[in-house]
Amino acid sequence: MPQLNPSPWLAIMIFSWLTFLIIIPPKIMAHLFPNEPAPQDLKSSKTGTWNWPWV
Structure with missing residues (x-):
């Protein structure tokens, strides 16, 4: 099985x-x-509370 031969793939990985x-x-x-x-x-901006109409 050629997939298990690390020789070419190790060199490719190192060069990449x-x-x-x-x-x-x-x-x-x-x-x-x-x-x-x-x-x-x-300067910090002044933030106020929001008026939620559905609450």
Whole structure:
């Protein structure tokens, strides 16, 4: 049964994990966002109670 031979599949798994862990993260981290996020206001908004008409 060729499925039980780990020789080719072990190498495929190791190379795919090396690709995911070494090659892809620097490419993702080098991505620049076109728009910087706007800073939020630090003052808290005043929330009131809701008037539920069915209660």
